Amino acid sequence: MNETIRSILGRRCIRSYEQTAVEKDKVDAILECGQYAPSALNTQPWHFTVVTNRGVLDKISAENKKVLLESTIERKRLKAADPNYDNFRNAPMAIIVSGAKDAPFAAADCANAVENMAIAAYSLGLGSCYIASFKIAMTKPEGAYLLDELGIPAGYAPLYALALGYGDEVLGERAPRRKNTITYID
Ligand SMILES: Cc1cc2nc3c(=O)[nH]c(=O)nc-3n(C[C@H](O)[C@H](O)[C@H](O)COP(=O)(O)O)c2cc1C
Numbered sequence: 001m002n003e004t005i006r007s008i009l010g011r012r013c014i015r016s017y018e019q020t021a022v023e024k025d026k027v028d029a030i031l032e033c034g035q036y037a038p039s040a041l042n043t044q045p046w047h048f049t050v051v052t053n054r055g056v057l058d059k060i061s062a063e064n065k066k067v068l069l070e071s072t073i074e075r076k077r078l079k080a081a082d083p084n085y086d087n088f089r090n091a092p093m094a095i096i097v098s099g100a101k102d103a104p105f106a107a108a109d110c111a112n113a114v115e116n117m118a119i120a121a122y123s124l125g126l127g128s129c130y131i132a133s134f135k136i137a138m139t140k141p142e143g144a145y146l147l148d149e150l151g152i153p154a155g156y157a158p159l160y161a162l163a164l165g166y167g168d169e170v171l172g173e174r175a176p177r178r179k180n181t182i183t184y185i186d
Contacts, residue, residue: 007123012174014127014167015089021052022093022164026124030164031095033120037112045103046110047156049096057088060146063137087134091163094131098156110159117162127167134161 031048039045051057064087068080079085088094097114099106114130121128135158137143138150152158 003123007119011119011122011128012171013129014163014165014169014171015129016167016169017089017091017127017163017165018168019092020166022126022166026121026126027093027095027164029124030117030120030126034095034097034113034117037109037116039109039112040103040105043100043103043105043109045100045106046113047098047100047153048113049098049150049152049158050093051096051150052093054092056149057091057094058086059149060134060137061085061087063143063146064134067137067140067143087131088161088163089129089131091127091129091165093165094134094161094163096134096150096152096158096161098152098158101155101157107159114160114162121162121164125166126164127169128165129163131161131163132159134158 027050031050034046034048035044065080065085068076071077071080084090095117097110099110103109118128118130138146138158147158150158
């Protein structure tokens with residue numbers, strides 16, 4: 001075991017946070033780790049939007065909630081009807097990672113960046129949660145205005161977000177890892 005392996009194995013998705021702001025030097029270090037993720041042909045086809053304005057995160061969640069309340073799928077309507085519905089899990093901030101639409105491996109490249117940031121956050125004593133559900137409304141015409149408000153550059157599409165903050169969740173047992181997922185060819 002070393003510190004890196006401890007961080008990889010120790011990181012968990014956190015879904016409840018203190019409202020304390022995250023220090024800027026920590027956010028900067030996390031962003032640097034995101035930018036040093038591997039990417040296909042080293043194209044680095046990502047853009048990071050750092051949102052520390054909780055009102056903006058609330059607005060995104062409210063737009064998603066509106067869409068889901070109209071869903072034909074009951075499970076989604078019930079989820080959205082929860083008064084505490086919040087895609088960002090009440091975190092004080094989130095980093096949205098957008099991928100270049102013309103980069104063939106943008107989804108993988110951006111996912112690498114998010115995981116790097118999640119591990120870095122954990123190593124700095126922060127909690128984080130990997131989020132894909134935040135973009136429901138912004139991929140529809142009625143929510144597209146959010147892309148402008150977030151300053152997502154032309155040619156990029158939001159892919160993932162990382163909710164970030166000091167966690168205050170009492171974590172239960174970890175889900176066991178699936179068995180029989182490794183084949184050795186000797
Ligand atoms: C691509 C991706 C999308 C995810 N989207 C969400 C999400 O929208 N909301 C959420 O609470 N967790 C989301 N998660 C977190 C997973 O639920 C979590 O990683 C998984 O349950 C394993 O738990 P762990 O990260 O604590 O090991 C997402 C994870 C990934 C990799």
